[in-house]
Every structure is written in C-alpha cells, then in structure tokens.
Amino acid sequence: MKDQTLLITGANGFTGRHACDYFASKGNRVVAAIRRQNSLPAISGVDPRVCDLTVKNEVLAMVDDISPDFVLHLAGKNSVPESWNDPLLYMEKNVLSTLTLLDALRNHPECRILIVGSRLKFPLVSFPYSPHPYSLSKTLEECAVLSWRELFHQHILLAEPSNLIGPGSSTGICALLARHIVNSEQGRGMNSFRISSRYDMCDFVDVRDAILAYDLILRKGESGRVYPICSGIECSLGDVVTSMLELGNVSIVLEMGNAPQSSSTDDDYSCEDLHEMGWKPQIPWEQSLVEIMEYFRNGGGKG
Numbered sequence: 001m002k003d004q005t006l007l008i009t010g011a012n013g014f015t016g017r018h019a020c021d022y023f024a025s026k027g028n029r030v031v032a033a034i035r036r037q038n039s040l041p042a043i044s045g046v047d048p049r050v051c052d053l054t055v056k057n058e059v060l061a062m063v064d065d066i067s068p069d070f071v072l073h074l075a076g077k078n079s080v081p082e083s084w085n086d087p088l089l090y091m092e093k094n095v096l097s098t099l100t101l102l103d104a105l106r107n108h109p110e111c112r113i114l115i116v117g118s119r120l121k122f123p124l125v126s127f128p129y130s131p132h133p134y135s136l137s138k139t140l141e142e143c144a145v146l147s148w149r150e151l152f153h154q155h156i157l158l159a160e161p162s163n164l165i166g167p168g169s170s171t172g173i174c175a176l177l178a179r180h181i182v183n184s185e186q187g188r189g190m191n192s193f194r195i196s197s198r199y200d201m202c203d204f205v206d207v208r209d210a211i212l213a214y215d216l217i218l219r220k221g222e223s224g225r226v227y228p229i230c231s232g233i234e235c236s237l238g239d240v241v242t243s244m245l246e247l248g249n250v251s252i253v254l255e256m257g258n259a260p261q262s263s264s265t266d267d268d269y270s271c272e273d274l275h276e277m278g279w280k281p282q283i284p285w286e287q288s289l290v291e292i293m294e295y296f297r298n299g300g301g302k303g
Helices: 014-025 056-066 080-085 087-107 133-152 173-185 207-220 237-247 272-276 285-297
Strands: 005-009 029-034 046-050 070-073 112-116 155-161 163-165 193-195 201-206 226-229 234-236 254-256
Touching: 005 014, 005 056, 014 029, 014 207, 029 056, 046 056, 056 087, 070 087, 070 207, 080 087, 080 133, 087 112, 087 133, 112 133, 112 207, 133 155, 155 207, 163 173, 163 207, 163 285, 173 193, 173 237, 173 285, 201 207, 201 237, 201 285, 207 226, 207 272, 226 272, 234 237, 237 285
Parallel strands: 005 029, 005 070, 029 046, 070 112, 112 155, 155 226, 163 201, 193 254
Antiparallel strands: 201 234
C-alpha cells in the first residue's frame, strides 16, 4: 500500500486518529475525512478533508478528487446509551452515510473498501429483534453492505472488532472509567460510576492491534468476507473495574447493575482467518489499561 492513497473516514475519532498515525508512518498518502475543520491534530503525511458523509454531492466530490486506492470506513456513531436517545441519528450515521460512500465509490471499481462493523449486531435469522438501536443500525449496515457488494460488484470487506481499548478518548467502558478515576484523583466528578453487571464477559483488543488487522485485511482480505477481530480471551467487567481501581489513587463509589450474565463472543466468533494471514494481538489488555490511565492523567480527552 506504500505510496497509494488511503481514505480514512471518521479520522477524528478514537480509532481514526490511531489509524492516521499508523498508515501515514508507513508511507501511504492518507486522506482524512473529518466533519469539522481543525478537529484533527496536524499529522505529517495526512491530508484532512471536511466532508459530511450524509451529503451525496460532498462525498462524490471528495472521492472523485482523491481517487482512493483503499478506503477504511470508521465513521459512525457507537454509543449504546446515546442510541436510545436519538435512534434516527444512528440510522443516518451508520447506515445512510455508509451507502452514500459506497455509491460514490462505484466510479472507482478497483478501490478496496473495508467497512468496520460491530460485534453488537444481532443475527437476523435466529434473533430477529435488536436489543438496542445501536445494534439495529450496525446490523442494517452490514446487511446493506453485503447486499451492495453483490449488486454492484465492488471490492468490499468487513471487519468486526470486539471491544477496542487503548490510549485516547472513546465511549468504551475502560476510557469512561479511567476518566472518572482521574477526575476523582483531581477532585472533580465525585459521583458514583455505574456498570451493568460485574459478571458481563468482554473480549478486549488494543486499538493499535486492531489497526494492524485492518491493514492486513485491506491488503490481503477476500472481498465479501467478514473478519472478526478479537483476543480470544474474555474477562468480566468486575475484573476490569478491579484492575483499573488498582491503578488509581482514589476510592470511588461503584454501582453494580443486575443485568444477566452475558458474553461478548460466541462459537462462531473466531479470528482463525486472521491468524492464518499472520495476525495476532501483541498488546495485553493490562498494558492497555495502564496507557489509558496515563492518557487521561496527562490531560488527554480535554476540550
């Protein structure tokens, strides 16, 4: 991919900023699609472009101008609680914007496109009802993308990462709890912190390991395939909270919900395809937690 053009959407988000750093350092020409001017820190080798992915003419103009060889589509909304408050926004940002982008890319049939989905989708056949609007939006997105590929024969691939963690601002449990702990250490935000259940099981992958997987899928993945990305190791939310509190210098009040025990994986969720392509996670989740705490202690996430 060196010297070829890669378009990254959602470039100012948690994963997007890491992705811009990584691919620019490899010598790609990186074009970063962002929603607002100056919302992305200056990164050497990255060309920021302001574009609303729900506006067809804006997307078409951007895509035709840069003529990308590869696209990493990270843009979208990913907060389960927020999706309850504004479900239509989630349909617009996660479904409509994706199809608007794919439609613009029909003029570039050789472009390889990686759409990043979510393990929080639900299976349409065995469980036809969504547990929350975010899940519905990501399920509809994946169905639409796979159908679009068959209809228009574009080089579309999908990735389904498990819970991504690492230094940076995100809506994930680890970042939210780290921010709460650091605020409490600094005498701010002393309210209690709530989790759904200490028994919920989660698989965590560092965002930088996920980006290595995205790179591999873009270069070597098979069009039309869905590639799960996971560590293969589950831990409970209770264990995560305990580990993060041990990294803190303050006691906080925790509220534990009574949600039934759940698992982040199932029998079909395996990274075997990626392992065969040479990928495996490098960063243990304990190291990720330390770096998340350091990020917020060093002033990250402000503004």
